[in-house]
Amino acid sequence: MENSPYNHEADNSEAELMPLRKQGRLGDMAYDAMKERLVRGAFEPGRKLTVRAIAEALGVSSTPARDALNRLSAEGALVYSGPKTVIVPYLTMPALKEVVAMRLALEGVASEKGAAAAPSNLPDELERTQQKINKAMEAQNFSDVLWHNKEFHFTVYRHAEMPYLLSTIESLWLRTGPSFHDLYPEFAIRKYGVHNHEVVIESLRDRDPEGVRRAFENDIRDGYRGLKHAIASRSKTATAA
Template sequence: MSEHLLAGVVTPIARQSNLGELTYARLKEIIVAGSFPPNEKLTVRSVAAALGVSTTPARDAINRLLSEGALVNEGPKTVVIPSLTLDALDEVTATRLALEGLAAERSVLAAAPADVTALELMQAAINSGLDAADYREVLKVNREFHFLIYRLSGWPRLVAMIESLWLRVGPSLNELYPDFAQNRRGVSNHMAAIDGLRAKDGAKVRFAMEQDIRDGYVRLKAMITSRG
């Protein structure tokens, strides 16, 4: 029977094509890319018009982002991208340390040589991006680097939770990056993570990723403090 032939060969289901989901993904992209003026008001109808869908999927997407904390209600009918306060940064950072540390530590259990190679390629792309001062690209590949490691944990819900945390710092990270690029602290953290992964040393990977988070924290904190 064909089931036997196909078993383990074909990907299981991978069904996920509804407009609400798509709208959510696009909005998410826009938010993490910092393409939205901070404190700009979002309305169901404006999102619907901008993305060419009706109000229903737009409302779905906004509500979902709202429930994740990536958007907040400022008034009863006013949703905005929240500006990161110092307290919110502290909360997100502590949570990130806990969850990303956990995922990083576990990543060595499933890490294959191909994963290490992929990470090395990504790091090369990050270095090129830094040389070319292409922050957009650096930010994008940096994100891929982190999440490749986190996905190795094999725990998809954990990864989803981490994603929702990145959604909260994403806009601010973007503001920060021209400065961040000056100083290449992140590079050594990433190299340490790769080393740890190659040696299947979970504690080392965890520490490297935690250090990366802490370095980012210091910069974000300085930015928030300075802008008052």
């Protein structure tokens, strides 16, 4: 569940859908590929996804493509808008609140346990990740911002050594990812999460797991505010469009 088998360092943000190289189970690859694109905000909410289209785009048959879509819709990352239509979901206000409540509960645990078990070189590692975020931000490469931002969080959480917790949290990120698609410009201006991340690193250096937890919680709440406004303004223009 850890990483997708693709290069997370390079800027492949423009490649919305590209064939994947064979390795292991085709279904897992298709799943990972879709997951990364979702987190990166590559798909706009409402986008329709079909088995055959994914199969062709990824260069596999319909079975693995269907496996991936099934798995994704089972965990709520995709939804049915009709009996035969899977789309990237619009994040509604109740859904956002639910995701935030769960993120606070779960990432609270993951960050505190992860911080408590963190090796001493973790702050440096995080600082490098933060630099990647900043660089991507300057370059207006928002897809990479999102990706490295996720990496920042999970680099801490991973040290909790709770794999199932991690994959559950990951599935929560899949639900908010798409909503950043229309938010790219506004997103950069807000300097998303920079301050909170600095506090994380500082608290880590102070060996203060509770401080790390609070910083991540603030980060989650800040993200909530950003998305909240985006959703509110979308639902206003939704009827007009």
